[in-house]
Structures are given as structure tokens and as C-alpha cells.
Amino acid sequence: MKETASVRSSVMAGFGVLALVSLVLGFAGMRTYLAGDPRFTLLDLVYYDIQLFVVGSTPLDAGGSLPWPLEIARFTAPAVTIYALVETVRLLVGNEFRRLRARESSRHAIVCGTGPLGQAVTQRLREAGRRVVVIGGGVGDPLRAPGVFHVTGDARNPAVLRAAGAQKAQVVYACEDDATVNVAIAATVHGLSPASPVAAYAHVSDPRLCSALRARRLGLNERREHRLDFFNLEELAVRVLLAGDPVTEARPVLLLGLKHFGDALLVELARRWRLRTPPAGTRLPVRVIAPDAEAEVAALCRTYPFVAEACDITPENAGFDEVRALLADTKEPPQRVYVCYNDERLALTATLTMAPLWTGAPVVVRVGQRGTFGDAFGDARLLEDLAGTLRIFAVTEEAGKPDLIDEDVIERLARAIHDRYVFECILRGETPEQNASMVAYESLSEVKKGQNRDQAAHLGGKLGAMRCVLAPSTEAPHTFSFTSDEVDRLARMEHRRWMEYLSGRGWTQGPERDDAKKQHPDLCDWEYLSDKAREKDRTAVTQLPDILQDAGFRIVRLPGT
Structure with a gap:
């Protein structure tokens, strides 16, 4: 698709050059052709030159021999006009056809938002062979691919959603940057009274607001297929991270920064650690360095008591400029380092300039998009020569997957029910050999x-x-x-x-x-x-x-x- 767009752009540029050449040749030819007639002024020459683009120029009606520049221009200028007309008709018809296809689509997916998250979700849906309608207000560069249709407008407007075929859609993903906009979009979808069940998922970047909305959602009595739900990208991302690279040894883990990725990571580390079988009888050592680490960790442990039960946390209050001195006093090198700063500039600076981090342990750096560092640093293996490894973990690309987003709050609670069951079995001394249900939720x-x-x-x-x-x-x-x-x-x-x-x-x-x-x-x-x-x-x-x-x-x- 990119190659097709590139060819089209090259053709347009070529005809642009041809139009300029036609103007120059036409003017030069007209001046030569009408040089002997004092009635024609400079403005007349310009006017007659422009007439060439509408397939005819008054001085040429008499026929006869023409100067070679004018001979060329009288063919190339109309060619430019014909191309412009064809391209205009193609765009108008194509846009109308795509709007019709979008409106008449059924059981398709709608993605609201053309930013990084919207593009990531759209890309994943297309890779799965799904038909997608993207709603955007012209901000961002929406994905152009076969099977992807576009509707311009505000997705909170019922008319715009109807134009995208929302009443016949299977699922709607609200991926705008503003959480309140996403919630309004999801609510509007359900207000349309669609003919068949539709699921609507709204991205909420604030974990507290997301949790509050989920709590209200759990209190609703509605069909599971016809659901409204909310997701937080950071929470999904840490699940992907630890599923692919689990922490299994009772050796220190280092977190630089907390909000919001670090909070979610600490909770998920504790959740997974306490479900190990058989129990090791020890807590996971976790060192947290952040500007307000002590207060944030204490609050997190009050909200999730199992975090303190599963992890031996050492919080240290330190701003970015104080981190280097604290790292220099490290007694036991960590088995993992997670750089969780929301400020990606600080994350990169810390990773590449703080030598105490280069212990050979994997260093995971949280970023919003892979392009932030990937374009500049290639495969991002910048610390290999320093006996360490660096992994750029792009939250949007890693967690912006429909199969993860579709695990709604009911699925999260079902997972918690199973985790509690496994935990109680562990406390009773049972093992997976004795109880086949003592497996990860994904393996059920x-x-x-x-x-x-x-x-x-x-x-x-x-x-x-x-x-x-x-x-x-x-x-x-x-x-x-x-x-x-x-x-x-x-x-x-x-x-x-x-x-x-x-x-x-x-x-x-x-x-x-x-x-x-x-x-x-x-x-x-x-x-x-x-x-x-x-x-x-x-x-x-x-x-x-x-x-x-x-x-x-x-x-x-x-x-x-």
C-alpha cells in the first residue's frame, strides 16, 4: 500500500512539473507566434497561454504552422488538465464509495482516533483480517490499507457513528487521547440501540478513573455480548511484559520511577510471585527509587495488601539527579532493572548515562512508542558492549492489541477468582500434580x-x-x-x-x-x-x-x- 501511494505521489509530482513546463513553453511559443502583431500585449500572451489548458486558445483557431514550443505545449497542457479531472473524479467517487462501504459494513470493528493507539489497534485488526472503519477528526495519519475505511468527524456525534456503521458493528474501540471523550463515545454507541450486540471499549489513561468506571460497570445487569468496558494501556502492558519475561528468582528487582507503569508493574510482580508453586517461603526483594517512593509504595500496599505480603519492598525517595549516588551504593546487583519514568527523555538519559545500571542484568525501558527510540537507535542494543542488555518496551505497540483489550472487567475478575483459588490451594499445601486446576489462568x-x-x-x-x-x-x-x-x-x-x-x-x-x-x-x-x-x-x-x-x-x- 505504501508503494502504491509512493507511485501515485510520483505521478502527481510529474504532472506538476509537466504543467510548469507547459506554461513556459506555451508562453515562449505564443510570443514567437504573435511577434509580428502589435495588437497583442503581454497580458494577452499570458491569457492565451492559460487557454491551452482548456483545450483551445484563440490565436490557434486559424491553424497553420506553429513554433515547436507551442506545438508541444498545445498537447501537454490539455494532458495536465485531463489528468487533474480524472484524479478529481477518482477522489470524489472513491470517497463516496468508501463512505457507502463504511455505512453499509456489518460485524466490523470501529476504531475512534488516529493517534498512536488508534493506529496500533487498526494495524492489529487488519493483520487479523478484520474489516475496520476509522473515525477521526483529521488529526494524525490514519492507516491506509485495503479493508480500512475512514469517516471524518467527532465520534461522540451519533450521526458520525451511524456513518461508520456503528449500528451493525461488532466492536468499537475508543482510542482518543482524552479519557472523557472515550467514555462519551462508548456511551453514545450504546445509546444508538444497535440491532445486534456490540461491545464498546474506552481507553482511560488514569488508572484510578479506570478502576472507578469498572466498578460501576460491574454493578450493571446487561448481556455480556452487549457490553461497555474500559481499559488501561499500562496495566495491559505489564501483563505482556511479565508473561514474556517472568521473574522467577528471589533476587532483587530495581524499579526507577513509579507512575503509572511502575505502579502497575509492582502490582503484577506481586500477583505473579505469590502464585508460584511450590511456595519458596520468601518474598521478592524489590527496590523502588522515585521522588516520592515511600508514600507511593505505602499507598499502593494499602490498596493492594498482597503487594506487601509477596514483596520485600525498599522504597527510596530520590529525584533524577540523586539516583546515581544511590545506585553506586548497591550491595547486590539486581536481576532486572525497569526504567519506568513517564518522561521518556529522562528514561533514555538514565539508561545510557548511569554506569551502575550496567551490571549485565536486563534493562527494560518503558516508552510510549517504539519510534521514540527505535528510529534513532536501530535495534536498541546499546549496552551490549557494557555487559548489559537494553530492551525498549513500547507500551502502545505491546498492549494496543484487540485480544488484550477485549478481556473486559468480567474477564479480569474471572482471573482474580482463579488466582485466589490457586493461592488458597498453595496455602493448603496442594501442588499442580495433585490438582490439575493449579495452573495460570491462560492455561485453563x-x-x-x-x-x-x-x-x-x-x-x-x-x-x-x-x-x-x-x-x-x-x-x-x-x-x-x-x-x-x-x-x-x-x-x-x-x-x-x-x-x-x-x-x-x-x-x-x-x-x-x-x-x-x-x-x-x-x-x-x-x-x-x-x-x-x-x-x-x-x-x-x-x-x-x-x-x-x-x-x-x-x-x-x-x-x-
């Missing part, structure tokens, strides 16, 4: 993932029945617990949900559990359940506050309850 079968998702999707209904709501986790101590009566009521609701889920998939009651025959002895009313089975449901309920806190939420009772 779709059947088991579906059970976790269904449990997560019904959470809002359970809390609503208890006159409770979800809120984002805060630094306040975690004190919520259900009363014994609430535990009993919710356990009955959980058992009913579980029965409906399995029954809807062909399971029946049997004397023993048999996955091949889809039989389970507990597929019966609560009154006929064994005490062991009832306790299992009660445990699932009493663990809810901890599961939600692991996912960044807390339960709040409404006034008057």
Missing part, C-alpha cells in the same frame, strides 16, 4: 474459564441483593465482611447460579462426578445438599471481599442497610 480450559466468567458476571446481582455496591479500592483498611445471614443467602444464590450454568450446558445429577457424562452429585436443590457442598458455596461467598480487593475493588454498603 475454556470450560473452566467459562465457569469463572459466569461467577464474575453474577457478582453485581448478588451485591445488589444485599444493598451493596462496588467501589475502587482505596487506601482505607479492608474491613468489610458479610453477616452470617448474608453468607447463607448469598451461598444459596451462588449454588443456584452454578446449577443453572451447568444445567444449561447439558449437565445432570449423578451419583458421582463424571465430566465425560456431564454428571455431578451436587446438581440438586440446596435442601438436599451435603454439608460439605454447602460449605463450599459459603467459602466462595466469604472470599468475595478478598477476591475483589485483589482485583482493585472494595464492597461498600449503601446507607440505611
Whole structure:
């Protein structure tokens, strides 16, 4: 596609030169041809020269022999005009055709925004063979590729969304720079009352706002296919980073900077470390150097208590100019170095000028886009000669993937439910050899993932029945617990949900559990359940506050309850 655009640009430039040459030759030829007639002024020559471009010039009506410059110009000038007309018609017809195709598209993806994130998502969708409609206001350079259609305008406007075929779309990604704009776009999509279920995902760069919006989303009772959700690029990015390069040794990890990538990275490090099997009995040593490291780490640990349980964190308050002195006093070299500064200039400066970082350990530098450093430094292996390795980790390219974004808040909560289950198994001393379900969430079968998702999707209904709501986790101590009566009521609701889920998939009651025959002895009313089975449901309920806190939420009772 780039080659086609390059050829077209070359042709346009060529005809531009031809137009200039035609003007020069035409004027020179006219001056020679009309030199003997004093009636014609300089302006007349210019006028007649311009007439050549409209396939005719008054002095040439008489015919006869013409000077060679004029002979050439009377053919090349109309050729330029014809090309301009053809190109104009092509653009007009092409634009109208693309608008029609965009409006009439169905089950396609819509990307709102032509910035780096919008382009990354569009590129990934095209690589997957999806049809894409891009909505933008003319800012940025939208991806030009087969199967990508463009609509100009503000995606918050219902008319613009209809022009992009939103009522027949399968998914909408709101990828503008302003989070409030993205939320408004997603809300507008659902206000269109589309004919078929559509998912809308809004990018929210502030993790606290994103968490608050997710909490409200979990309280909604709506079809899963017809969902509105929110994603944070930094949170997705750290999952990609640690999935590809996990930390498995109980050796120090160094973080330079925190917000917002560093915060998300520390939480994900702790989450993964505590799920190791078998447990090592030690916490992961983490050293954090940032301007307000002590306060930020303390706040993070109050919001996510498992971070302090899984990691032995040493926070050190230091501005950029003070980092070098602290690094010089390092007693044990780190196994990983993560440069998490939001200011990419500082990140690059720290990485390339602070010799204490060059210990041979991998150095991961967070940037927004790979082009920030990649264009300037090639493959970015700048520290190899210093016995170290440098990895430029571009958040937009690494996390701007539809398959990651599509893992909505229900999926996140389903993951937290499974993680809590694995953690409890570890505390009981179980091993993966004894329990096949003690694996990473990604390795679960779709059947088991579906059970976790269904449990997560019904959470809002359970809390609503208890006159409770979800809120984002805060630094306040975690004190919520259900009363014994609430535990009993919710356990009955959980058992009913579980029965409906399995029954809807062909399971029946049997004397023993048999996955091949889809039989389970507990597929019966609560009154006929064994005490062991009832306790299992009660445990699932009493663990809810901890599961939600692991996912960044807390339960709040409404006034008057």
C-alpha cells in the first residue's frame, strides 16, 4: 500500500512539473507566434497561454504552422488538465464509495482516533483480517490499507457513528487521547440501540478513573455480548511484559520511577510471585527509587495488601539527579532493572548515562512508542558492549492489541477468582500434580474459564441483593465482611447460579462426578445438599471481599442497610 501511494505521489509530482513546463513553453511559443502583431500585449500572451489548458486558445483557431514550443505545449497542457479531472473524479467517487462501504459494513470493528493507539489497534485488526472503519477528526495519519475505511468527524456525534456503521458493528474501540471523550463515545454507541450486540471499549489513561468506571460497570445487569468496558494501556502492558519475561528468582528487582507503569508493574510482580508453586517461603526483594517512593509504595500496599505480603519492598525517595549516588551504593546487583519514568527523555538519559545500571542484568525501558527510540537507535542494543542488555518496551505497540483489550472487567475478575483459588490451594499445601486446576489462568480450559466468567458476571446481582455496591479500592483498611445471614443467602444464590450454568450446558445429577457424562452429585436443590457442598458455596461467598480487593475493588454498603 505504501508503494502504491509512493507511485501515485510520483505521478502527481510529474504532472506538476509537466504543467510548469507547459506554461513556459506555451508562453515562449505564443510570443514567437504573435511577434509580428502589435495588437497583442503581454497580458494577452499570458491569457492565451492559460487557454491551452482548456483545450483551445484563440490565436490557434486559424491553424497553420506553429513554433515547436507551442506545438508541444498545445498537447501537454490539455494532458495536465485531463489528468487533474480524472484524479478529481477518482477522489470524489472513491470517497463516496468508501463512505457507502463504511455505512453499509456489518460485524466490523470501529476504531475512534488516529493517534498512536488508534493506529496500533487498526494495524492489529487488519493483520487479523478484520474489516475496520476509522473515525477521526483529521488529526494524525490514519492507516491506509485495503479493508480500512475512514469517516471524518467527532465520534461522540451519533450521526458520525451511524456513518461508520456503528449500528451493525461488532466492536468499537475508543482510542482518543482524552479519557472523557472515550467514555462519551462508548456511551453514545450504546445509546444508538444497535440491532445486534456490540461491545464498546474506552481507553482511560488514569488508572484510578479506570478502576472507578469498572466498578460501576460491574454493578450493571446487561448481556455480556452487549457490553461497555474500559481499559488501561499500562496495566495491559505489564501483563505482556511479565508473561514474556517472568521473574522467577528471589533476587532483587530495581524499579526507577513509579507512575503509572511502575505502579502497575509492582502490582503484577506481586500477583505473579505469590502464585508460584511450590511456595519458596520468601518474598521478592524489590527496590523502588522515585521522588516520592515511600508514600507511593505505602499507598499502593494499602490498596493492594498482597503487594506487601509477596514483596520485600525498599522504597527510596530520590529525584533524577540523586539516583546515581544511590545506585553506586548497591550491595547486590539486581536481576532486572525497569526504567519506568513517564518522561521518556529522562528514561533514555538514565539508561545510557548511569554506569551502575550496567551490571549485565536486563534493562527494560518503558516508552510510549517504539519510534521514540527505535528510529534513532536501530535495534536498541546499546549496552551490549557494557555487559548489559537494553530492551525498549513500547507500551502502545505491546498492549494496543484487540485480544488484550477485549478481556473486559468480567474477564479480569474471572482471573482474580482463579488466582485466589490457586493461592488458597498453595496455602493448603496442594501442588499442580495433585490438582490439575493449579495452573495460570491462560492455561485453563475454556470450560473452566467459562465457569469463572459466569461467577464474575453474577457478582453485581448478588451485591445488589444485599444493598451493596462496588467501589475502587482505596487506601482505607479492608474491613468489610458479610453477616452470617448474608453468607447463607448469598451461598444459596451462588449454588443456584452454578446449577443453572451447568444445567444449561447439558449437565445432570449423578451419583458421582463424571465430566465425560456431564454428571455431578451436587446438581440438586440446596435442601438436599451435603454439608460439605454447602460449605463450599459459603467459602466462595466469604472470599468475595478478598477476591475483589485483589482485583482493585472494595464492597461498600449503601446507607440505611
